[in-house]
Amino acid sequence: MTAAALAQNPPKPILQLVGVRKTFGDFAAVERIDLDIRDGEFLTIVGPSGSGKTTLLRMLAGMEAPSDGEISLKGIRINDMPPSQRPTCLVFQSLALFPHKTVGENIEFPLKVKGVAPAARKQRALELLRLVRLPETHYGKNVMKCSGGERQRVALARALAYDPEVLFFDEPLSALDYKLRKVMEKELKDLHRESGKTFIYITHSLEEAMVMSDRIGVMQSGRLVQVGTPEEIYTRPSTKFVSEFMGEVNVFDAAHENGVWRIDGVEGPANLALPTAMTSAQKAAVVVRPEFMRFVDAPGGADNCLKGVVFNQYSLGSRIQYQVRVAEKTFLLELSRANARKAEGDEALIGWDARDAIVVEA
Amino acid sequence: MNQSVRRSNAFIWTWTIFVLVLVYLPIACGALAGLSKSRYFGFPVAAWSTDWWSRAIDSFEVQQIVKTSVAIALIVTVVAVIVAFFGALAFARYDWKGRRLYQKLVLLPIFFPQPVLGLALLLWMNAVGIQPTWQTAIFAHLVWIVPVVTLVIAIQVYGFDPTLEEAAADLGAGRLFVLREITLPILWPGVWSGALFAFLLSWGNFPLSLYTTGADSTVPEWLYAKMVAGYTPMVPAIGTMSTLAAATLLLTGGLILALLRWRAGKVAA
Numbered sequence: 001m002t003a004a005a006l007a008q009n010p011p012k013p014i015l016q017l018v019g020v021r022k023t024f025g026d027f028a029a030v031e032r033i034d035l036d037i038r039d040g041e042f043l044t045i046v047g048p049s050g051s052g053k054t055t056l057l058r059m060l061a062g063m064e065a066p067s068d069g070e071i072s073l074k075g076i077r078i079n080d081m082p083p084s085q086r087p088t089c090l091v092f093q094s095l096a097l098f099p100h101k102t103v104g105e106n107i108e109f110p111l112k113v114k115g116v117a118p119a120a121r122k123q124r125a126l127e128l129l130r131l132v133r134l135p136e137t138h139y140g141k142n143v144m145k146c147s148g149g150e151r152q153r154v155a156l157a158r159a160l161a162y163d164p165e166v167l168f169f170d171e172p173l174s175a176l177d178y179k180l181r182k183v184m185e186k187e188l189k190d191l192h193r194e195s196g197k198t199f200i201y202i203t204h205s206l207e208e209a210m211v212m213s214d215r216i217g218v219m220q221s222g223r224l225v226q227v228g229t230p231e232e233i234y235t236r237p238s239t240k241f242v243s244e245f246m247g248e249v250n251v252f253d254a255a256h257e258n259g260v261w262r263i264d265g266v267e268g269p270a271n272l273a274l275p276t277a278m279t280s281a282q283k284a285a286v287v288v289r290p291e292f293m294r295f296v297d298a299p300g301g302a303d304n305c306l307k308g309v310v311f312n313q314y315s316l317g318s319r320i321q322y323q324v325r326v327a328e329k330t331f332l333l334e335l336s337r338a339n340a341r342k343a344e345g346d347e348a349l350i351g352w353d354a355r356d357a358i359v360v361e362a
Numbered sequence: 363m364n365q366s367v368r369r370s371n372a373f374i375w376t377w378t379i380f381v382l383v384l385v386y387l388p389i390a391c392g393a394l395a396g397l398s399k400s401r402y403f404g405f406p407v408a409a410w411s412t413d414w415w416s417r418a419i420d421s422f423e424v425q426q427i428v429k430t431s432v433a434i435a436l437i438v439t440v441v442a443v444i445v446a447f448f449g450a451l452a453f454a455r456y457d458w459k460g461r462r463l464y465q466k467l468v469l470l471p472i473f474f475p476q477p478v479l480g481l482a483l484l485l486w487m488n489a490v491g492i493q494p495t496w497q498t499a500i501f502a503h504l505v506w507i508v509p510v511v512t513l514v515i516a517i518q519v520y521g522f523d524p525t526l527e528e529a530a531a532d533l534g535a536g537r538l539f540v541l542r543e544i545t546l547p548i549l550w551p552g553v554w555s556g557a558l559f560a561f562l563l564s565w566g567n568f569p570l571s572l573y574t575t576g577a578d579s580t581v582p583e584w585l586y587a588k589m590v591a592g593y594t595p596m597v598p599a600i601g602t603m604s605t606l607a608a609a610t611l612l613l614t615g616g617l618i619l620a621l622l623r624w625r626a627g628k629v630a631a
Contacts (some may be wrong), residue, residue, distance in 0.1 A: 063532075083531050084531045084534050084535060084536060088532075089533060090532050092525050092528075094523065094525055096523065096526050096528065098530075098543075099526075099548065109530065109535075109543070110533040110534055112543075113534040113535045113539060114534065159533075
């Protein structure tokens, strides 16, 4: 199907959330979430700790019951269906591998539950070992003697052995070191494509979400503030929170006075140039990514120019990051080494173009 | 080797030998008393004999009390392990309202002086009109042993990751299947230790049995009675046998635990 056809006729939702809420006493961990999860997609829910993403996942997996609202799977309400009855499977943050069982016995567990004969179980386990790129010799290995990456793969194989419609992931990669995590992220994406199943992943790392997901949902204090493709989330964050969650960005409040936009707390530019003409609003938050900011030689070198002092510079390897102080505000610039021609303490004129700024809800 | 290290090594050796002698000398004395020919113990042993051992083994009376003691200990073990297993889950696995109070209440009987507990149980039985026999002693033992076994198993349960049960259920397993395949196998070492504790504590218990067996008699009671009146070297002989049997049981238990651990840790690669 082409992208246009997809937009016209989106795949049917496999999971549907309508007004889902979860309260613990007076505290609302999840606040009225409406979300359609499409069959076969890789959806990642990101949010800082305490944003309710784990609670949301546990409701989807059946380990918590929603206080309100409705969760349906393929059109059937599953609010009160216990996890053992749901055709879904969760890969835990701790992985929850059975320590007294071998790799093979772990993978075969869901098949043993279903009463599959031992020979058929073993055959399937070996297939799954291949699928998750583990050697067949690991079949009889003690699961506690496996390395971190191997355990991830065993947990994944065990979940796939259950043959669920939807797989949930509760930050299973968080315990791995950076390099291995990068490898596993890509493998998980490959596995998603190969298995054709719906993957729902939660993490606090937007970077991780960007790499793997078809769509990302950003959560903030129990609410789903934006859902979109990684591209949309990156280029068109809907709120200040989402843009800040994306990594280090320049965010400042702007006010509309006498037909001119000004940055709060900063003298000039005389009229802040925004990407879209905004005449109705009185206040807005403006987001400019550090890589879209640059040093300019003279006023007018960019749509918006500000005068400040360089007070910190950090090497990021191929790029250099500057902190430039303008009045009381600090701006971040990220430049390639070729354009990095300022030192700490230098006066600097920084600028950005209107089209590179994003206006979000204040 | 460094001199101070050598000195501290020598100290460790001296100390451990001292402790072992302190603990085992009385037991050795008992063992020797049962193996000497004379009726009253003297040191050095003038004449050796296994006579008291064979007399003890052949004695119908001794066979009866051993049977009673074993019966009590076995039943206490089975009941205590079942009650304490689920008690320990409530103690350490689940978070529920009143758990802290339960944790304190369940351990309280351990600190209650046993002779007083025994007397209290006897008075209570009299009050409700129960004739004390070896069966009532089972109940008395349980009152004291269940808390101990609960504590022993709870220690194992504290190390148990509840998400394993969640994961198993999520993979389609029902409650019983989870208990059989996940919870029990992981908690086995604790259950075994608990069972050993239950058996040995019941086997060696005197103060509770004294008050609650009525006309029946257990091994510790019989030993005590013989020491008070009508001492024969059968007393130390039986004492030694009992110690050896307990040691064998502990060793077997240790072996089984080691075997379980080895099986869990086996690498088929």
